Amino acid sequence: MDRELPVVRLCVAGMQAEAEGRAEKARELFQQAxxxxxxxxxxxxxxHYLARHQSSPAExxxxxQECLDRADLVGDERVQGFYPSLYVNLGNAYRELGRADSAHRYFVLAAERVAEAPEGQYGDWNRFAIAEGLRGTAAAAAAEGDEGAAVRGRVGESVEGLVRELFAGWCERGDLKALALTLPAxxxxxxxxxxxxxxxxxxxxxxxxxxxxEDEQAAVEWALGVMAMP
Structure with a gap:
């Protein structure tokens, strides 16, 4: 974003106020923007920033939704990298309202465009948020008859079941090497x-x-074998 734009300067100031715990001031600056x-x-x-300071899930x-609608109206490269996080935000908003099936659709849209997010920590955050959203809403989407969601849900549950117990053991033991290698994936x-x-x-x-x-070595070997299956 062009930091010289008055609107962007106001949003940067609002983010600073947010980081300092001055929520009311942050909202005031975002409203000015x-x-x-x-x-x-x-x-x-x-x-985008005003959405973070609303008093109800509906607002x-x-x-x-206003943010997404405006991005669609812009429709050029300036907003291309916004879409993964815009869809994640809508997915999270629908989850807050208890509408997991609608939330899942937006997490799927976010996954389809995840490559458009900037690389680095911001891109990683988007990917992690999308993955968590898909896992958390797949069951509801499958219940609505989304066959793709049912398949994704079964695959996700299978993978998660295979590795979660290993992660718990590594966390308890403080095996940072194993966690560092596997957690991002x-x-x-x-x-x-x-x-x-x-x-x-x-x-x-x-x-x-x-x-x-030895027991964990065998568990990883078993997981690898299961994951190699079609």
Whole structure:
């Protein structure tokens, strides 16, 4: 974003106030940004931050929808990288309202565009948020007759069941090497073939190093075998 734009400067100031625990001041600055927006792009930016300071889930949803609508109206490269997080925000808003089936649809849309998010920590945050949203809403979507969600849910549950117990043991023992190698692939698992290969490769590295206790070594070997199955 162009930090010289008045709207962006106001939002940056609002983020600073937010970080300092001055929520009311932050909301005031974001409202000023919205009131001063001169086009759909600036309105999109301001709406994104205003959505974070609403008093009800319904209002949060309304402002996140406003943000998405304005991004659609802009429709150029300036907003391309926004879409993964815009869809995540809408998914989270629908979850807050108890509408998990609608939330799931937006997490799926976010997953389809996750590659458009900027690389680095922001991109990782988006991927992790999308993966968590998909896991948390797949059952509701499957209940609504979404066959794709049912498949993704079964795959996600299978993978999660195989590795969660291992993670619990590594956390308890403080095995930072095993966690560092595998957690990024697990937390960012979106159910694609590429994600499956990434997670299996991470587990394989831990298995090949052979530093785990014998029972965990056998558990990882079993997990690798199951994950290799079609």
């Amino acid at each position: 919205w009131d001063g927006a001169r086009d759909d792009y600036e309105a999109c930016v301001a709406a 949060t949803l309304r402002w996140n 697990y937390l960012g698992y979106l159910g694609t073939d590429e994600d499956r290969v990434r997670l299996r490769s991470a587990l394989h590295m831990v298995h090949a190093a052979r530093w785990l206790p």
